[in-house]
Amino acid sequence: MISSDKKMVQTFVSACVRAGMTTVVCSPGSRNSSLVIAFDEHPKIKTYVIHDERSAAFIGMGIAMEINKPVGVLCTSGSAMLNYYPAVAEAYYQRIPLVVISADRPEKWINQGDGQTIVQKGVYTNHIEGEIHFDENSDLETVEKSTLDLFSKITLQSKGPIHFNIALEEPLYQTTEISDELPQEIDWNKQYPTLNSEEITVIKKGLELPKKMILIGQMPKNPYFLEVLKIIADDTSFAILVENTSNLSSMKWVHCIDRTLQTINSEEELDFAPDLLITFGGAIVSKRIKAYLRKHQPKAHWKIGIDFPEMNTYEALTNSFQVSEAYFLDTLIRIKSDIIPNNYGSKWKQRDFIAQERAEQFLINTPFSDLKAIEVSLDCIPEGSHIHMGNSSIVRYCQLFNPIPSMTYFSNRGTSGIDGSVSTAVGAALAQPQLLHVLIVGDISFFYDSNALWNKYRLNNLRIVVINNGGGGIFNIIKGPRTSKQNADYFEAKHSFKTEHIAKAFGVDYFSAGSEEEMMANMADFYAYDENSGIKLLEIHTQAINNHLILDEFFEAIQST
């Protein structure tokens, strides 16, 4: 096969393949061309071309989320890699194996007045699992070994982004024929740690606490964990709270945390607060549950999982068990036989039922609004889709509705930025062409990341629902700015830019709706797809209404009197 004529590049690419990397998103440039050629020609690597590096890195992340393997993003020297940084930070907090490969100039030309040259080493220090620098004088054995070592970090240990900074000398475009023999992919044979007897004792003791809450943050779909959790749920002394980003849907527990919390009045708060809090997974969307647990701190908080063991979200962390989630639950079932039963979990579940009923009642007559548009959107998404929720208000609105079991939910809750939602969905759609991917996103997030659509791939399996409320709906949810008379400009991002033309610029089919009826009339066409349908975008206009008043009424309707 053909490759770059640079031995260091050949060795590095081969090591990436051995480590299990199968996909590289390349952003065109000159300095990185040796690497582009070597990856593109390699039969084990699928490459994509994306120009805007900010978007490219989020696309790479979206692919990695779907294929659950390290995905490379490859850029030229200079400011290109700085545009990767928002996605690197997101991958860091969301624990996604994003592999940044930046071409660089030889060291002697750094800060010497050459174009496209910055100090690339150490740029990501705050948000990376590791970084290596190679140049053409690097010893080839070291290149191979240290590449595999860095991959091992995010394969055997906690996932996250890593960075290879590779200095290349001109000429950059020369190729050569190399052996067709493909390197053997490493069987990493990941070993999970287990609990020791001391830890088991702590757990046994802790389980004696009567009010036990399991709170689960963002997780990829995990059918085994779901089944074990259902067994735990049969013990009514456990309240189990999940979010739709937990990807754990069951009638046995509480899905809509904010909705359920709303039924608990101030006198009941203490009663519902747990003595023992067990947390799994990544970020929690609900600010209310965080505030609630910080106010009524549990006697013990166990954090389960290998990532961020020191993270003390509720200021009450007593133990961090760095084992796999399912293994911990298995152990819990094995040792929990002595628990004295109580109805703490049932009480939470009961409130969930009440809240759900009141919410459904309220929604029957709700005027068309952000809330209604989200309800209708979620109702209409074809079964089995992957739902990508934009940040800010969208992901919060979505948390007010029970998750649909057949769906898989995604949202960039690592840094919770409004940057990159569209690109992440594009990446997911590229990685799983046989599945329908539906992005629900606010107008500000959509415009922010509209370069996600600036690519040559015809994605028949991507649908984008833009909730256009004129911008900045989040500030109606968090309430602060409503009391501030001035500066409305800053806190609500009112604008009148045209999504329709952005769609047209990138060859995306455009649909529009300003009412429930118009939404329903469009749905069949919108979700129809064949091998030529391409991306479709449905813009839902809700500017005409005071969305925050509807939301206030929603919560009032749920509140216990």
Added chain:
Amino acid sequence: MISSDKKMVQTFVSACVRAGMTTVVCSPGSRNSSLVIAFDEHPKIKTYVIHDERSAAFIGMGIAMEINKPVGVLCTSGSAMLNYYPAVAEAYYQRIPLVVISADRPEKWINQGDGQTIVQKGVYTNHIEGEIHFDENSDLETVEKSTLDLFSKITLQSKGPIHFNIALEEPLYQTTEISDELPQEIDWNKQYPTLNSEEITVIKKGLELPKKMILIGQMPKNPYFLEVLKIIADDTSFAILVENTSNLSSMKWVHCIDRTLQTINSEEELDFAPDLLITFGGAIVSKRIKAYLRKHQPKAHWKIGIDFPEMNTYEALTNSFQVSEAYFLDTLIRIKSDIIPNNYGSKWKQRDFIAQERAEQFLINTPFSDLKAIEVSLDCIPEGSHIHMGNSSIVRYCQLFNPIPSMTYFSNRGTSGIDGSVSTAVGAALAQPQLLHVLIVGDISFFYDSNALWNKYRLNNLRIVVINNGGGGIFNIIKGPRTSKQNADYFEAKHSFKTEHIAKAFGVDYFSAGSEEEMMANMADFYAYDENSGIKLLEIHTQAINNHLILDEFFEAIQST
């Protein structure tokens, strides 16, 4: 006046005003709202609202370039500040006083699972002049003093970006009435260092070298420096080479370096190479002159100016004189009386005339192409405009034509990235509404940064010329990929996306031309402006031709036989 009720915020904002900051570009968010309120309400501060932080920071930089004062960019916590990074690096290398102000959560909540929280401290370490962190417990005197200290760095010493990271606690939106008394702006009274007698001796000695070249990189317009340089130019032993980004137009020296170098054949190379190289200003666009001087290294290279004194672009640096450019030239005139005259400078100027004549001759019959489109574009720009040149091929094409004296030339040659050219021009146009600003940019750069147009400001004084050659024209100039058969996708960014619809999405008037005649027919309308004209965009299509062949022929026509 009204301000945030937070004393630390009041003190910080007041110190910024005292330091001479007059403008802040705000990106909406929640965590930064106390700062937004305080800046927005301050009568001495002009604020703008831009959503996409990547674009906002380049807009801030464009404003700072025009007003020659520190400009703030203010964002919320989390990944927002990472989107600033490309502009921070550009400001670092281009020496522009960009003041990054990032809101943060209180330290105890960093890496504890809260949304929009990353490790903000130290993110810009590689490319910043300094960074300070404040929180609401910071001593107010320290806040004031350290703020002024950090500003003093980029005011009294070398310019460049600085970073204030400010942790804020809820509630964030509360305001209070504070004294209307405005703080006294500091008179920084910048002192420039002078040359000592030892240095004067070195200079006197160096001037004895017969072949003296003055090479000037990127500089803001400097009429005094221009006048002094003209006096030096009368000494024919000096060859003076400038680029259009040097903003120094005169018949007395060589403007188009690549064009002139093309007339020097391999036998003549040594003859034209300088014994003494004196360099002023920032980045040099011409790769050829860099390669030429690295190949034929001067006996002495003096670098003049306070920025990057150690930068050894030609591997021949002998002295760095950290004094102002004009002061150095003044000194040179004062002490150079003993120079034995020679015609080294005249020889260079003669070649420049020859090259210019051949170029003009060639251009008469050149078919419509990138080269021709740039020629016509430059010819038609109204006198006195500010020209913003996109990176990659555009700035290189522009260097082939003599600069127009009444124009001011800008280009992001700090990192030479394709990111941010449109935003920088938008910032410049916002800052100088009474001047016409013309951006000439390639299609890839335009799409990359099209969010620059996503703002509510009606810029009647901005014209955008997009040279649409189907993408990636730079790779035809640098020649490498032309010899590479495969991977055309990667090196030329062919695409068929529609600039017209991007223009429509953001309310920009669209013009199109595919020939010189069509260009000329549009020009009057395109450049017409009144208080309602808004931004206009002219897309020039040159895909139909092999642009790189035209460029080859251009250089062949200039070459001496």
